[in-house]
Amino acid sequence: MNKTLIGLAIGGLLGIFDIFPAHSRFLFASDTKDYMHLAEIAIDTAAQISVFEKAGKILKAPEDALTLARFDKGGQVHTLAVLEDDGETIKGIDLSAELGRYDQNSFDVIKGLEFDHIVELTHTSTRHVSLKYTDLLPSVGGDTHLAIGINYAEHGKETGQVRPFMFPKYVRTDPAVHELKYTKGWLLDHEVELGIVFPKAVCSAAELKGMMIGFLVVNDFTDRATLMRKMDSQNVASGKGFPDGKSKEGFLPTGPYMVVPRDWRAFVNELNLSLSVNGQQRQHGSAKDMVWDINKIIEESLSVKGEKKSYYQDKMVNLFEGSCIPANSIIITGTPAGVVFNAPSKGFIMGTVFKYIFTGGFFSSKMHPYILQQYLKEEMKNTRYLKPGDQVETTISYLGTIKTEINE
Template identity: 30%
Template sequence: MKFLVRTLLVLIVASTAFVAYSFYISRPTVDIAWDAGRPQVIADPAAALTFARTASSLIRVTRHNGDTIDGIDVTAGLGDAGDLIEAYARLGYDGLAAVTGPTVTVPLTGLTVPVDFQYPYVAAGTNFRDHAEEVYLDDPPFLFPKLARASGWNDPVSFHPRLDFEAEIAMVPLADIQSPDDRVKYGLVLCNDFTDRWTLLRQIDLDAPMGTTGFAAAKGRPSFLPTGYLFVIPRSASFYQTIALELAVNGEARQRFPADQMILDIDDIVRQAFDQAGHTFLDGDQPVDLLPAGGIPRGTLILTGTGAGVAFKPANVWNQGFYLQRADRVITRATFLGHLENRIE
């Protein structure tokens, strides 16, 4: 009888400690309050050109007013090269900067996805050390196919059990990449790499190379890739290092990190993509290719990873309360890249 009582007490203490620990690791790690009114900043055109798009116009953005943007409608000036990436290929940075047109003010609600991105996309996992540590992964950064199509900056995100968020910069090649040694220019866009962690845990095979199982399905659901309304073309390849990202859920800060803490830079990610192109990646039980075109076509979104602060921790997956709920409001922001505002439905 005493043995049973002792055993029961040990189980109660251990369970209580585990529950307390799961609450502790699930607390927000950002210690600076979310500033909902902080002004958005557009990059100096000497350092980067910023573009946005409506249903009928391409705009070079000069100012962000909060609910609207000011800019120059370059649609007519570009003529047949109305596609932004095509226009860059023809005119280059300085040529794009010189295109003129009427000045306009456009509400953010009138802005669409700024570029017709080339699907499917490539994504990097655990490319920030503090994120790798918080999810207890000691694997080096890995890649996986991101199979959700880009959606709008304020589109709703569909609810799934253990739904998680990841603020990220996506880099977009402005020319085709046909070999791992190609060096091209990149545009930048903000995105949020939402994840169905429950599906990821059910489908991942830890004996397979990381990224080849679980990730394509868990991150590939419709609406799981809201993408920013601003597309930024920097003059310098190091411009991304000046960007900081942050994310809030229902007005509470959850992520804040600088982009210069990436482990793999974009050239490393590209080399790794070509190295792993022959691997078998699974979307459920269906094989998918990381690079179905053989290379990386211009306009492909390349997601570069997230910092610490995501909802998922291995010890908290037992409780849906630690994850996103229906009606939650997720705001993602990045220096020079605008913001996303997504409701979970």
């Protein structure tokens, strides 16, 4: 921005000299037409610098991180090495066409290749492609994922929980330009989250050393009404109710691309998460503030060996299939503070306890479920929950933006 202003100032000054040529003799001895030409060059150069700086903030250079998007061409899935992104259109190299690989997963397209070899392809290939965001497939496919709840301390405070826990999420991914069909009776909440993906099954945390890891932005949409009806209020960490409240169609849009950094540990510390509704920011946080870092997430996930540790549709289910974390499925790592749902206040709880006692609520229900159901009724009045017409933008540094429209 400063360089742009400088360019405009130089252009304006040279323009003044053209209007008042008598003053220009103190600076130049050439024709005044040259001044306007210099002004145009200065303005154009400054504008180009500004565009470059903006693009640099959107994407990492391929030498630092590979940015991979997926698109359909003639019924085949192609992987694009993204080199430019202006927020509406991306440009890059068609790696699938270059390599003759049309796998469903981007990691399979680059399987067996060294990082530097892929970087070289981005510089030497002539297979340039330009795509609109609306042309993109979900950056990662699949319909079975592992989620971490309460992985940011401030989010734990607002929801009344103190430690992370795990649960599965069963829903197919959606692309970055996303329409979510609203169902009456939902308490639709938003959660900007960092997703991580592995190119092969991970059976120990030690395998992370030297492994490529993919990162993407996701929105872990939640129907709090379903969650509250099904959750165990005395043991929230059991995960009961979470898969049901988070596994509805349209509840997992992905960013426009998956990013594979050369140094993923340093990369994570640069990631800032944000979410806005109708242009107003609601969530903001940093991935470096996760309670469980990526190593801890892997350790905790593998410690259960995929055993039945959660509930979905009133049945106990595995956190994931097998004893290793599956390849090409998303681990959804938690959301920072700023969601719509907040735990009931002490005042609400005390008032509901009195109501429970003096109206004979104890004859038909246990206290904890009673309080939860009363709070559900109260939350139905909360106008901050998402509704038809709302526009949600979900962003993480270098990982792009999801644009969601809530429809009837």
